[in-house]
Amino acid sequence: MSLNQILLIGNVGNDPEMRYTSSGTPVTTFNLATNNTYKDQNGETVNETEWFRITAWNRQAESVNQYLTKGRKVFVEGRLTKSEYVDKEGVNRASLEVNATRVVFLSSQSVEDSPSGLNNNNNNTNEGNVNSDNSEDIEELPW
Secondary structure, three states, X not given: OOOOOEXXXXXXXXXXXXXXXXXXXXXXXXXXXXXXXXXOOOOOEXXXXXXXXXXXXXXXXXXXXXXXXOOXXXXXXXXXXXXXXXXOOOOEEEEEEEEEEEEEEOOOOOHHHOOOOOOOOXXXXXXXXXXXXXXXXXXXXXX
16 A cells, blocks of 8 residues: 655745646646744754645636635645756756645735735635535644
């Protein structure tokens, strides 16, 4: 038995971009930043950011494209893949990509769009649940 599942909570790094496959299937991609803060052995605070490229398909792709914007906090569940490519300078690079099976909107708007400049948490988090099979709610998250 094997399992390839990743659970991420982070901030959207760019407005989603939607396109269509040759057969007409909607596909939306966006970047997600996750942050980790810790103290190193010298007591200095270290901030690390990991970037993931997220891909959503079908109805989920349409909803993500319509409602998700840069700066919003989201939960993403999906399958992790690694993509290798050569950049403009000819350097071999690798990218972590997630094929999303579920995207849940955790904030109602981006920090930049909030009137006070702070994240508005007075929203109904179930409202933004974009689940490919619609079988779970945010209350059923494993933590």
